[in-house]
Amino acid sequence: MAEPSMHRFLLAVLRRDLTLAARRRGDWLIAQFFFVMVASLFPLGVGPEPEMLARIGPGVLWVAATLASLLSLSRLFADDHRDGSLEHMVLSPEPTVLLVLGKSLAHWLIYGIPLLLIAPILGLQFNLTWAAILTLEISLLLGTPILSLLGSVGAALTLGLRGGGVLLTLLILPLYVPALIFGAGAVDGVMAGTGAEAHLSLLGAFLVLSLLISPWIAAAALRVSLE
Amino acid sequence: MTQPTLSVHDLACVRGDRLLFKGMNFQVEAGELLLVQGGNGQGKTSLLRLLTGLSTPEAGEVCWRGDSIRRQQETYHREMMYLGHANGIKDDLNPVENLRFAAGLQGCAFDENQAIATLRNQGLSRCLDLPCRVLSFGQRRRVALSALLLAGALLWILDEPLTGLDIHAVALMEGLIRTHLAAGGLAVATTHQAFNLEGMPVRRLLVGNVAIPELA
């Protein structure tokens, strides 16, 4: 049973990150526009034929959402590291795992949820049916937290390194492949009529696994990077 | 509960390829200040980071109340507070918000009135609503100090606490440390500058090249 101090700690971390993001709306907006731009590049690249766009839509939107999220992950710990507040947080009596969980959750709320709000509009651009868009939303709802969790590991490992953002992407993308396969596959399943339950359950299982493992490894990585 | 004592046994520190020091032993009792002095790059900040537990020593151990800090991280972090070169203050938040977060970090309830009173005592009454970005370095230091005071930690570990402060602020800081020690607290500080230390029980530690003999 978590003590009140742990609750206070988690809430403090969440509240702080959300307040800071609200005061720096520019960064947040850029990530959302990036999502829209990347998705819009594909029709420009492959042609606007509706059937083909519907065919590649789920995959394209998933990849675009992934890249947009990754863009913001390198800053997960970097800003706090620069002004010394990260060390304060690690020196708190509360476990570092809680810190990582709090920051991952905040990252998802700030950068993941908006993707869910924009995706339907892009789904229409790609000529997806409403059933497909609904499935896309559910799959992104499960998939974006996975990215925030895995990304926290990458952000902790690459803290303070030159070329941090690109390196982070290189490290995390292979680990994220299962989510991409299950997530985009779910939408494909709905479009092909074979159903999405299996994909979504697997995606859900992957989320649970990430939740159980990533915060511990990210906390260890944070301590290693701060030595 | 055992005595609040910070002790260090056979401590060795390596940074990159260089051995900064080894065989370091000392003890700091309640009411004492340990002043760490030495040239730049000689290991003062590294020593402090070893004391906080942020870094792991190459050899030896740091003990709090007689037990290794590795084995009692939660207790140690609750009773210790670190003030590093960087203030640990978010520029986008105002002083009160920073203090609210600092309280949350310790897992404590936030008493806004007490926080505002502390900030006023530090001479920051007119800055309460401003983002810390617009405050001067000295003012930001004082916000960090307020957090230190509110935390009520027994052991203060301060890296260059006087840097960037004007004469008044320096006197204020010295007064705060004096009060803290008088109340039974402990402090470890590095400094380049002269500390006005009359009346304070002070040990000095010189960090130089390689082997450090026992403190006199």
Place this chain on the structure above:
Amino acid sequence: MNLYTYASPATFYHLAGRLIPWFAWAAGLLTVWGLYVSFFLAPTDFQQGEAYRIIFIHVPAAWMSMFIYLVMAFWGAIGLAFNTRLSFMLARALAPTGAMFTFVALWTGAWWGKPMWGAWWVWDARLTSELILLFLYVGIIALWAAIDDIRRSDRAGALLTLIGAINVPIIYFSVKWWNTLHQGASVSLTKAPSMAALMLQGMLILAFAAWFYTIAVALARVRRIILERERHTEWAKAILAETH
């Protein structure tokens, strides 16, 4: 025999030096024997002709690429748990060989695919998994290269290898899943021709050869790493002096 004495880099340096020739010779002999079995003794597959023989290199390479990754994860975990420097050095010594085998598996897979399916690259489950494994190796090596501080570099790499190792079965499963959904069972290099006993024998011999080769090369590499990291100690200085 106290294992901890071998955890000392100096002791291990000399032990490794004595072991390398044995493993190197074993690897060489097994390779010759294995190639003989694979290319001369194993029967011609009536479906795929002579070109199928490339799998005798492809399959052992793929096995080794996987196996080496797991061994790296193991040494990383030991290093993190017991704070032994040598474990981290062993992991670093293994990585380039693991990446090499992944690369070989990908190339030989492509060479096999071309005469079989007419394409240089087919997105079959094994090849795609090997590609992702290559990305994992590259990621670890890039992370090591990006961090200057040795201690942080070792530990960060070990943590990354660990989370990769946990993820690898999931990645493999998800890629197989993806493959069966999109292409069905027809286009699959994993569906090797039904194995005559000699074919399996050939592959196993070459797999062992690859294993001994890996050990020999890793030991040689770890000796170089040990010398470099311990270059400030007396014993290392003596060795470096006499080789100049």
